[in-house]
Amino acid sequence: MVLLSLAYQSLKNRKLTTGLTIFSIGLSVALLIGVEQVRLGARESFSNTISQTDLITGARGGALQLLLYSVFRIGSATNNISYDTYVHFQKHPAVAWTIPYSLGDSHRGFRVVGTTNDFYEHYRFRRDRRIEFAQGRLPNGIFDVVLGSDVAATLQYKPGDPVTVTHGISQGRGLLNHDDKPFRVVGVLARTATPVDRSLYVTLFGMEAIHADWADGAPPMLGEETPAAKMTEQNLKVKQITSFLLRAKSRIDTLRLQREINTFADEPLMSIIPGVALAELWRTIGYAEDALAVVSVFVLIVGLLGMLVSLYTSLNERRREMAILRAIGAGPRKIVLLLVAETVLLSAAGAALGVGMVYGLSAAFQPLVERHFGLYLPIQPLSVGSFVYLAAVVVAGLLIGFVPAVKAYRNALADGLSVRL
Amino acid sequence: MFVLENVVKRYSLRGREVIGFRAERLELTTGGYQAVVGPSGSGKTTLLGLLTGILKPQSGVVSILGQDLAPLSNAGRDRFRGVHIGYIFQLFNLIPYLSVVENIVLPCRLTPERMQRLRGAAPEQAAKEVAGRLGIGELLHEPVANLSVGQQQRVAAARSLMGTPELVVADEPTSSLDFDHRERFIELLFENCATAGTTLIFVSHDRTLLPMFDRAISLPEINRVRT
Numbered sequence: 001m002v003l004l005s006l007a008y009q010s011l012k013n014r015k016l017t018t019g020l021t022i023f024s025i026g027l028s029v030a031l032l033i034g035v036e037q038v039r040l041g042a043r044e045s046f047s048n049t050i051s052q053t054d055l056i057t058g059a060r061g062g063a064l065q066l067l068l069y070s071v072f073r074i075g076s077a078t079n080n081i082s083y084d085t086y087v088h089f090q091k092h093p094a095v096a097w098t099i100p101y102s103l104g105d106s107h108r109g110f111r112v113v114g115t116t117n118d119f120y121e122h123y124r125f126r127r128d129r130r131i132e133f134a135q136g137r138l139p140n141g142i143f144d145v146v147l148g149s150d151v152a153a154t155l156q157y158k159p160g161d162p163v164t165v166t167h168g169i170s171q172g173r174g175l176l177n178h179d180d181k182p183f184r185v186v187g188v189l190a191r192t193a194t195p196v197d198r199s200l201y202v203t204l205f206g207m208e209a210i211h212a213d214w215a216d217g218a219p220p221m222l223g224e225e226t227p228a229a230k231m232t233e234q235n236l237k238v239k240q241i242t243s244f245l246l247r248a249k250s251r252i253d254t255l256r257l258q259r260e261i262n263t264f265a266d267e268p269l270m271s272i273i274p275g276v277a278l279a280e281l282w283r284t285i286g287y288a289e290d291a292l293a294v295v296s297v298f299v300l301i302v303g304l305l306g307m308l309v310s311l312y313t314s315l316n317e318r319r320r321e322m323a324i325l326r327a328i329g330a331g332p333r334k335i336v337l338l339l340v341a342e343t344v345l346l347s348a349a350g351a352a353l354g355v356g357m358v359y360g361l362s363a364a365f366q367p368l369v370e371r372h373f374g375l376y377l378p379i380q381p382l383s384v385g386s387f388v389y390l391a392a393v394v395v396a397g398l399l400i401g402f403v404p405a406v407k408a409y410r411n412a413l414a415d416g417l418s419v420r421l
Numbered sequence: 422m423f424v425l426e427n428v429v430k431r432y433s434l435r436g437r438e439v440i441g442f443r444a445e446r447l448e449l450t451t452g453g454y455q456a457v458v459g460p461s462g463s464g465k466t467t468l469l470g471l472l473t474g475i476l477k478p479q480s481g482v483v484s485i486l487g488q489d490l491a492p493l494s495n496a497g498r499d500r501f502r503g504v505h506i507g508y509i510f511q512l513f514n515l516i517p518y519l520s521v522v523e524n525i526v527l528p529c530r531l532t533p534e535r536m537q538r539l540r541g542a543a544p545e546q547a548a549k550e551v552a553g554r555l556g557i558g559e560l561l562h563e564p565v566a567n568l569s570v571g572q573q574q575r576v577a578a579a580r581s582l583m584g585t586p587e588l589v590v591a592d593e594p595t596s597s598l599d600f601d602h603r604e605r606f607i608e609l610l611f612e613n614c615a616t617a618g619t620t621l622i623f624v625s626h627d628r629t630l631l632p633m634f635d636r637a638i639s640l641p642e643i644n645r646v647r648t
Contacts, residue, residue, distance in 0.1 A: 002530045013518030061465075320513050326475065327510070328528050329503020329579075331496045 003334060007341035010321075014314065015392045020308045022349045027302035029393055030361070032296040033386045037358060039289045040385075041377035047278050048376075049194045050245075051097075052124040057081070057089070057261050058243035060268035064284075067277040069382055070101060070243045073195045076169060077103060080240040083158075085267050090244065094253040097122045099245040102207045105178075107179045110151045111199045111374025113240070114207030122247065125194050126376070135159055136187025142205045142231055150197040152188040161185045163200065167219070167373045174197050178210040182338060189418070193349040193376040204238045212236065246271075304396055311339065311404040312402045315411065322412045332409045338399035339408050348399025351390045355382065423449040423472065423622070424587070430467055442467040442478075443645040447638070449622060451486075451587075455612055456623045456631060459640025466623050468640065472622065473506055474498030479551030503532035507619070509591040514640055515565040515642055516576030522548050522561040525580045535584030545581070551579040554616070555609055560585025570601045578610055585617040593625050607633055 005331040011018045059079035060068045068074040090098045099122055102114030117138055120131050123403050136159040145163050147155075157163070167176035183202060191197060209231045213220035248254045254273065261271035275377050322335055330338075362379055370376050382390075425447040431442045431619045440466045449455050459465055470476030471483050474490045477498070483490045487617075490498055490635065507528070515524045528542040529536040539547045552558045560568065568576065573637060574594050581589045591610070595603040607623075614621045623634065630639045 006516075009518045009523075323514055324510070324514065324516055325531075326499070327473070327502070327508040329499055329506075329532050331499035333496065334531070 003338050004341050007338055007345055007350070010338075011342055011345060017310050017314065018346065020172060021310050023351055024306045024351030025300075025303045025347055025350025025393070026357060027396075028296070028300040030357035031032045031354075032293075032300050032389050033354055033358045034361070035289070035292050035296045035381060035384070036386050037362065037380070038377060038390065039292070040383055041380065042289075043282060044378065045193070045376045047275065048126040048284060049278070050123075050125055050274050051127050052122075052247060053245045053274055054248045055246045055261065055271045056243060056274055057271045058244060060270045062385040063270065063272045063277055064281060064350060066243060066272055067274065067281060071195065071274065072201055072246070073103075073113075079243045080242055081244075081269060082240050083238045083266060085242055085264070085269070085375075086244055086403050087391075088266075089244070092257070094249055094257055096247040098247075098250045099123060100204060100241045101243050101245070102204055102240075103164045103242040104169070105167055105207070105210070107151075107163055107200055108155060109167055109170070110148070110154075111169065112145075112165050112207075112332055113201050114204045115201055116204055119201065123196070123245070125192055127181070129192070131196065132191070134188045134190040136185070139186055139201065139203050139206070142203060142209050142236070143181065143183045143228065144186040144203065144206070146187040146189060146201040147185060148189050148197040148199045148201070149191040151200055156186050157188075159185050159187060165202075180225055181210050181231075189244050193370050204241065205233050205236050207240050208236045222376055235351065261340065283386070300393065303350070303401055304347065304393075307343060308349075308400050308403055311343060311346075311401075312407065315404055315408050317407070319411050319415055322408055323415050326412055332412050334418075335412050336402070336405040336409050339405035340398060343397045343401030343404070344394060347400075348394050350397075351393045355386075355390070355392075398412065422484070422487065423620075424452055424482065424484040425468075425471065426482040426484070428471065428478045428483060430471060430476060430478045431532060440646050443470070444481075444643045445645070447643050448498065449620075449638070450636075451620050452461075452618075452620050453635040454614070454623065454633070456625060456634040456637045457640055458625055458628055458631065458637055459644075460626055463640045464644040465626075465640060468644075469590060469624060473508060473590055474502045482539050500532075503528065504534045505594050507586045507589040509574070509577045509581050509589065509594045511593040511596055512570070513573075514580070515568075515573055517565055518566070520561070521552070521557070521565060521568070521576050524576055525561075525583055526553060528580060528583050528586075532584075535586070538584045547583060548579065551582055551613070552576075554613055555579050570597050571606065572599065574606060574610070578606075578613065581639075582613055582617055582619065586619060588620050588622065589614060591621065591623045593627075594623075595625070595630070596627070603630070604633070 056066060058068050058070065059081050061078050065075055069077055086098070086100055089095060097118060099119045100115055103111065106114040118303060120138055123131050133148065147157055151157070163185060165178045165183060167178060183206065189196065212231065213225045248257055258271045258273065261269050306321070325335060359379065362377060366377055366379065425444050428444050430442040431438050457468065467476065471478060474486065474493070478491055488501065490501065493501065519527070522545055524634055525548040528540065529544045536544065546629065547644060549558065549561060555578055557572055557575045557579065560572060565573065565576070577594070595606055598606060610621065620638065
């Protein structure tokens with residue numbers, strides 16, 4: 001106890017170096033814990049991008065690809081599935097609800113998704129949160145479009161504005177524009193902090209209408225297109241969609257349904273369980289986070305070495321102090337303990353500061369990260385891994401403390417009571 | 422009784438063994454004020470080291486209060502010093518990051534036996550008394566950096582007397598004081614050692630102080646090593 005209070009007062013006496021040392025350890029601990037917390041938060045946020053959906057179904061192809069274009073609006077499908085197939089499963093007795101997606105068009109780099117009102121009704125993310133409207137209403141007409149919040153914010157659109165859809169996925173204004181059939185904004189969705197925010201939503205009929213006269217992926221000749229005014233839901237027939245989300249009536253049916261879809265005779269289909277596919281995807285991008293963790297461990301080592309250097313160099317100035325302590329009856333062992341106590345105090349203070357910084361920074365930057373990266377980082381208690389890191393920092397501080405301590409011990413033995421200054 | 426008998430202390434200097442100190446017999450009495458005088462190079466530092474158990478002789482007996490220090494382990498000698506000996510340096514006696522009172526109570530904090538000898542009194546209270554007797558009672562909560570050299574030496578004296586050790590060893594504590602302060606300091610030291618019943622061994626090269634002491638021992642006559 002005496003030694004601990006001596007160590008504390010000694011550190012307090014060297015405010016600047018102590019402060020800098022604690023700060024540098026604090027920064028490196030903040031990086032380490034921050035990476036750990038962000039990666040847990042990101043994983044959490046990532047796996048909560050979509051919830052309550054049991055199966056995602058599309059044309060047969062890569063599972064990852066299906067997940068990416070259906071959930072994250074990344075990449076595109078190689079093939080569509082027929083609307084009849086969709087209806088077949090929509091009416092399947094084991095199915096609670098379905099959400100169809102018709103993809104492939106864009107507006108100024110944002111994906112345009114054709115879907116039905118089932119999307120607004122059933123889609124869930126972050127466990128049980130649903131799609132809500134910030135402004136306007138559901139799209140009822142063929143040429144109604146609803147904007148995700150990022151789209152509305154980036155393009156500064158409001159209800160009533162016209163939107164021209166580009167054929168295919170392209171940044172800015174594409175080559176082939178459906179400018180003969182402009183849409184009109186009728187609503188803006190509330191923020192979800194998921195990829196839902198980065199899309200525009202039209203009805204399946206709207207999607208069909210803009211491609212009505214197209215053949216073999218090419219637009220109709222000039223003057224041959226059906227005028228928008230003549231388009232009605234009665235004379236439009238939805239022929240195909242890209243993929244659909246499905247919720248089974250009971251979770252037990254999920255695997256049976258998946259097998260049924262995967263072996264569907266009329267059309268080659270593929271069905272994936274989002275949780276499983278998300279976990280697989282996370283594993284593939286997990287290498288990046290491992291690299292980040294390794295880097296932050298090295299930063300921490302640098303921080304601790306900084307402490308070692310500052311204590312070691314201070315020892316020469318402190319020879320006198322050690323001689324006084326010896327004269328009072330402190331054996332070399334107590335001198336070792338004094339210095340080890342100092343490094344333990346420094347590293348513990350650094351660890352505490354680091355944790356403080358992590359919480360301070362995440363509170364400050366949470367909204368910013370959510371806005372810019374669509375990553376909702378919950379402010380959560382420290383993970384077990386973080387506690388292991390913190391304990392490791394203090395233990396490393398303790399071990400490092402023995403380096404200057406042994407040096408001080410040798411000095412003390414050599415100096416005895418006389419220090420030549 | 423403090424007795425050094427047939428003591429030899431060798432150092433290794435650039436790989437060669439040199440004898441730093443050799444004495445057939447040095448005897449100091451319990452009680453009273455004894456000075457050990459000798460010019461620089463006469464082995465003062467080594468003698469101080471031997472008396473306080475910082476140094477371990479290669480052969481011979483160093484008997485302090487009836488205890489031979491020579492066969493004790495390093496830790497044993499450190500403990501012995503902590504319990505029985507107070508020490509005053511020539512200069513820079515104080516731990517810079519502690520206040521005056523914290524410096525004074527340090528021996529009691531580090532060594533439980535010294536604390537016990539306060540007989541239940543709070544160490545801060547005991548420090549206040551000793552400091553009052555040494556004329557530094559109003560400085561207790563000053564940072565040591567604000568003290569003059571004379572004041573610092575008095576704080577060191579107060580510290581060495583805390584918990585009434587049997588022996589106080591002072592290594593030229595007055596060498597940086599002017600003449601008047603020197604005498605005053607020594608008188609105060611005498612008074613306080615007498616109150617506590619502590620033996621004082623005062624090591625100095627300054628022969629003008631000798632008339633104040635009961636007994637003076639000339640180091641060059643004791644130490645057989647000539648440099």
